[in-house]
Amino acid sequence: MFKKITSLFTAITFFAVTSFGFSASAQTPIVVKLSHVVAENTPKGLASLKFKELAEKKLPGKVQVQVFPSSQLFGDAKELEALLLNDVQIINPSLSKFNRYTKKISVFDLPFLFKDAKAAASFQKSKEGQALLKSMEDKGLIGLAYWHNGMKHFSTNKDFRVPADVKGLKFRIQPSDVYESFIKSIGGSAQKMAFAEVYQGLQTGVVDGQENTFSNIYSQKFHEVQKTIVETNHGILDYMVVVNAKWWNSLPADIKKGLSEAMAEATIYNNQIGQQKNDEARKLIVDSGKAKVVKITDAQLAEWRKAVAPVYAQFEKDIGADLIKAAQSHSLKK
Numbered sequence: 001m002f003k004k005i006t007s008l009f010t011a012i013t014f015f016a017v018t019s020f021g022f023s024a025s026a027q028t029p030i031v032v033k034l035s036h037v038v039a040e041n042t043p044k045g046l047a048s049l050k051f052k053e054l055a056e057k058k059l060p061g062k063v064q065v066q067v068f069p070s071s072q073l074f075g076d077a078k079e080l081e082a083l084l085l086n087d088v089q090i091i092n093p094s095l096s097k098f099n100r101y102t103k104k105i106s107v108f109d110l111p112f113l114f115k116d117a118k119a120a121a122s123f124q125k126s127k128e129g130q131a132l133l134k135s136m137e138d139k140g141l142i143g144l145a146y147w148h149n150g151m152k153h154f155s156t157n158k159d160f161r162v163p164a165d166v167k168g169l170k171f172r173i174q175p176s177d178v179y180e181s182f183i184k185s186i187g188g189s190a191q192k193m194a195f196a197e198v199y200q201g202l203q204t205g206v207v208d209g210q211e212n213t214f215s216n217i218y219s220q221k222f223h224e225v226q227k228t229i230v231e232t233n234h235g236i237l238d239y240m241v242v243v244n245a246k247w248w249n250s251l252p253a254d255i256k257k258g259l260s261e262a263m264a265e266a267t268i269y270n271n272q273i274g275q276q277k278n279d280e281a282r283k284l285i286v287d288s289g290k291a292k293v294v295k296i297t298d299a300q301l302a303e304w305r306k307a308v309a310p311v312y313a314q315f316e317k318d319i320g321a322d323l324i325k326a327a328q329s330h331s332l333k334k
């Protein structure tokens, strides 16, 4: 009996140490794995490294942050599951990748909802935006912060300007039902695909086009296998930094405080560099002479907006009319 109790105790202790990894002595730092899918020289890649630097400075010898870029540890398909299993402690997926956990967050995917990245950031800071950070707690996920990348643009392997030109083309999308409907509304077909597979998908012609920010297009070399990038500014690519709620809530108070402070500072840093990294990448793409970068006229933009109207009607119930209205109000601000 005693033996049974002892082994049960050992098993529980082992579970606590291996699952949550912070029961070690003062000499053994808590290892915090942070995994993401983009390159290091991007707004998210650089902010992840900044978080590591700040956290280790604030908690010397107490934490070790290991950053894994470019889907090296987990790609899109696995990272949320891995977080819930505590195989990784922090991830920062794009807002389009939480589709399975909450419908409300799809508000960020509605086409042409935000007039620019500032409007999206303003909504994120609002009461409704902040509430979305907490909207997945019942699924075991806590949002610590929003991080920015920037506005997205369409690219394809042909010359195009308006929806009529992309009719019948196949586009890679993130795992978002709103995007699936969006692509249908412009006459294309959509294929959900992990970020790490997009370059090859474009190169081999499995898909004809994709939509992303300049920083992702440049760092993944999509411009080398695409003909035209049209500056549609049709949606925001931002991120939610999320942690496993059980892991986070069981951290010692000083560790939680240090990590929260490091996150707040890394978030400020991320917000400062987002626009700059995208501007730099745009210039590098133009200078490369590979894909042609074209601006869109007001009349062409009106064609895009007209085409996507049914997407709003389709998702209004899932997302909530009030939430959509609240998000839209930030684009009306001067």
Ligand code: LMR
Residues within 6 Å of the ligand: 037, 038, 044, 093, 094, 149, 174, 194, 195, 212, 216, 237
């Ligand atoms: C994508 O899948 O296109 C993006 O979400 C990648 C990223 O994390 O920026």
